[in-house]
Amino acid sequence: MTEPIDKKLILRESLALQRTTLANQTTLLAFLRTAMYFAVAGLSTRNVLQIENSFLIELAFYSISFVILVLGILNFFKHKKMISENRKHVGDYKLQYYE
Known part of the structure; x- marks a missing residue:
């Protein structure tokens, strides 16, 4: 005899996956923001620094x-x-629950 599947477990797993997806998207945006900061620093280097090798710093x-x-x-x-x-794993719970 199999144990009954807890509906709260399915909901908790599903919400955890949604939070993880949002955290992954937020991390991507943080990487993009940091990359843009470095690109802007490269753009402004030549104007701000009046030194010979500003091109190397810009590069x-x-x-x-x-x-x-x-x-x-x-x-x-x-x-x-x-x-x-991991979403497939939660899908297995759903299959067992709805049978």
Whole structure:
């Protein structure tokens, strides 16, 4: 005999997945914001700093911005895949509950 599935468990798992999805989206936006800050720093470097190698500093800021952007996008899709795998687990609970 199987144990009855608790309806509260399904709801709690579903809400936890929604919170995790929102946290993943928020993290992506934080990565994008940080990448834009570095890009703006690169744009303003030449005007603010009156030194010989300002182009190298500007290039460093652009490179850092690009790396942060790529890391943020990769992180987002990696966690999105993990979340979707856990969503299937909650789906199994639903199947057992509705049978």
